[in-house]
Amino acid sequence: MNRAQPAALACFIGVLWMAGPAVAGGFSNVDFGSRRVGMLAVIAQPDDPTAIFHNPAGLVLTPGTAAYFSAATFLFDVGLRLYDSQGVLRPDHTVSPDSAMGVSPFLAVTSDLGTRRWRVGLAAYAPNVFGTSLPEDEPTRYQALDVMFVAARATASAALEIDPRLSIGANVSCLMIHMQASRMMNPLVFDDPDRRFDEEIWASDSRMELAGFGYTFTGDLGVLVNPIPSLHLGAMFASGAPVHLDGKVTLEEPNGDVTKIGHRTSLAIPFTLQGGINWKMVEDFEVAFDVRYWHYQVLQEQRTELDAPLMGRTEFVDPKNYGNSLSLALGMLCHVNADWEVMLGLLRDWSPIPTPMVTLDNPNRDRTGIGTGVRWSIHEDWRVGAAFERNWYDLTDNQESPTEPPSNAKGWGANMIIAFDVLWRL
Secondary structure, three states: OOOHHHHHHHHOHHHHOOOOOOOOOOOOOOOOOHHHHHHOOOOOOOOOOOHHHHOHHHHHHOOOEEEEEEEEEEEEEEEEEEEOOOOOEEEEEEEOOOEEEEEEEEEEEEEOOOOOOEEEEEEEEEEEEEEEEOOOOOHHHHOOOEEEEEEEEEEEEEEEEEEOOEEEEEEEEEEEEEEEEEEEEOHHHHHOHHHHHOHHHHHHOEEEEEEEEEEEEEEEEEEEEEEEOOEEEEEEEEOOEEEEEEEEEEEEOOOOOEEEEEEEEEEEEOOEEEEEEEEEEEOOEEEEEEEEEEOHHHOOEEEEEEEEEEOOEEEEEEEOOOOOEEEEEEEEEEEOOOOEEEEEEEEEEEOOOOHHHOEOOEOOOOEEEEEEEEEEEEEOOEEEEEEEEEEEEEEEEEOOOOOOOOOOEEEEEEEEEEEEEEEEEO
């Protein structure tokens, strides 16, 4: 067992909890439904089954029985260069992923069960499905090559209209996480990180692949207040939970030898607080404002236990030092006529990741976004929507990375989101 093996296992932890270039609040994608993507502010008026995610009390806004499907596609545009130990940017060109995209499907059925005041719902959705492939012929091969991350939820929801001015709702969810990733390892790079720019050593690299799966349960509580007919206030609490990922780390050395070691990695999912206001200023025009807060300071470290001792070590601890995250959104919706709605929104989102902890596999930064969309009621039983969102991330400029090799880099990032949905009243 050579020196690359313990180094590989120590460094895989930095890749393990990975949602790719996440699109909101650090790791949590909230872009479900054309109203959210187009208007960006939806917590106080979630008038379709995505209320199960945004605010379960909002299920009272969808009477009868309804089937719903939405999907969003995320396309990422990222470019960067690495700093060497002397603070010089290398290579002499921008490195970009060969591919980087994500999807967020949402499938739900809701019903009032023939009652006036009760709503129930079942939903299956994926807050994060992300995959990326980085070039094998670039020095970023020591940070990441191929990455796939899937976070999916199955949720049961219920809401009660206590009176026309007050509704409450609650969710119980099973959250399932699967990830796999690969990268190159070389003891020469751990001795001297600048050697990663030396293509002559690449033939002596070992390839590391890792995979993990885990699940946990969470709960949500929501409230919807309608003090006057034109004003809606919404709020929700989403619980956090510990989660453990179990899987294998596989290291293939240049001579073909393969080592496999099991791991169990413990993580903490933060709780979330969110609130919103929706005001119908005039009969056909609404203005809304949302705020979302993620308590990411619970993620100060990531701990991995190995199934068997490795070079005298039975666990690895990876510092995270995350802060909390905040997102603000302002949206407008215009009812053009009885069948058509047009939406516009603005967003500012603050990442929980401090600059020294930014890594190439998760280069999440503060971002600014704009959204727009339309919804069309084809028939009293059918409504379809389409929306587009564009986000620009703040410049990455990190020269304090503690990872091995350092993730010191300078670069830019952006993404666009294309979404559609269909609501069918049964």
